[in-house]
Amino acid sequence: MGRIDEKDVPLRQLAWLIHENLPGTSNDVIHPAFCASSDLEVKPGLRDLSQSQSVPIEECNDTDEDSFEKLCAAVHSAEPLLVRGLATNMPAFEKWSFPYLLEELHSRTFPVEIGTKYSDEEWSQKMMTFKDFLENAENQRLYLAQHRLFDQVPHLKRDVIIPDICFSESINPDVVDMNMWIGPEGTVSPLHTDPRKNMFVQMHGTKVFRMVAPEDSEAVYPFDGMLSNTSQVDVEHPDLTAHPDFAEIRVFDATVNAGDALFIPKTWWHYVRSVTPSISVSFWFD
Numbered sequence: 001m002g003r004i005d006e007k008d009v010p011l012r013q014l015a016w017l018i019h020e021n022l023p024g025t026s027n028d029v030i031h032p033a034f035c036a037s038s039d040l041e042v043k044p045g046l047r048d049l050s051q052s053q054s055v056p057i058e059e060c061n062d063t064d065e066d067s068f069e070k071l072c073a074a075v076h077s078a079e080p081l082l083v084r085g086l087a088t089n090m091p092a093f094e095k096w097s098f099p100y101l102l103e104e105l106h107s108r109t110f111p112v113e114i115g116t117k118y119s120d121e122e123w124s125q126k127m128m129t130f131k132d133f134l135e136n137a138e139n140q141r142l143y144l145a146q147h148r149l150f151d152q153v154p155h156l157k158r159d160v161i162i163p164d165i166c167f168s169e170s171i172n173p174d175v176v177d178m179n180m181w182i183g184p185e186g187t188v189s190p191l192h193t194d195p196r197k198n199m200f201v202q203m204h205g206t207k208v209f210r211m212v213a214p215e216d217s218e219a220v221y222p223f224d225g226m227l228s229n230t231s232q233v234d235v236e237h238p239d240l241t242a243h244p245d246f247a248e249i250r251v252f253d254a255t256v257n258a259g260d261a262l263f264i265p266k267t268w269w270h271y272v273r274s275v276t277p278s279i280s281v282s283f284w285f286d
């Protein structure tokens, strides 16, 4: 790589230069947990609740003439809406796969979650290179979750288009927070709320969502203290002896496929499980 005069090279550029000059990816192996299984295998969707309390999340198709009006209306009324195909015009939809990201991110280091879900006691985080993340034998339990990857690797941002709704229906259009979610099949984000609106875009693979309206917050038994935005209920296998009120509320379900985008209103509870290896980007706005 030759000598680099650090004072003339911004750190980000230096990181890029180092990364470009590290050994290539030709001998790297991607763990089978990140390889899509055959299309013939039917993946388990959301587990039905015995009380038939679940209703599908409203949806429309990006090609519908009134899809943008429907999305604006959903933002105004703070109701979830699934827009099928919203992201199919983003380069990431065609380009992003695990081999592609391995090439782009190979020796860069990221914070990776270890454990089934962050509300479990044995859950932890560890820094690891992307290559180790994809190769690691234990990676069924790993999740590169909620990471501002575009701050670290800005050129990947070229592959995404911030959805128009994040500007047009925002009170603060200059501040859109983008986070990446990369993991194998079976990652779980327990039922929780966030303080901002979210346009959640699925770039690769499939995730299932179960949502609960903010007015039903008491019936999801939030933890005390630091985790007060997180529910104690396992919404796919609720323990109705410990959490009886959960049986009394409605839950809203959706399967979000590659190219789809789900609007999650601020303070709506959402539970997310990946049913295949998955790559998603969330766009938080106000």
Ligand SMILES: O=C(O)CCC(=O)C(=O)O
Binding pocket: 181, 187, 188, 189, 194, 198, 200, 207, 270, 272, 273, 280, 282
């Ligand atoms: O995809 C996930 O696992 C969780 C996504 C989420 O909670 C969010 O975007 O706010």
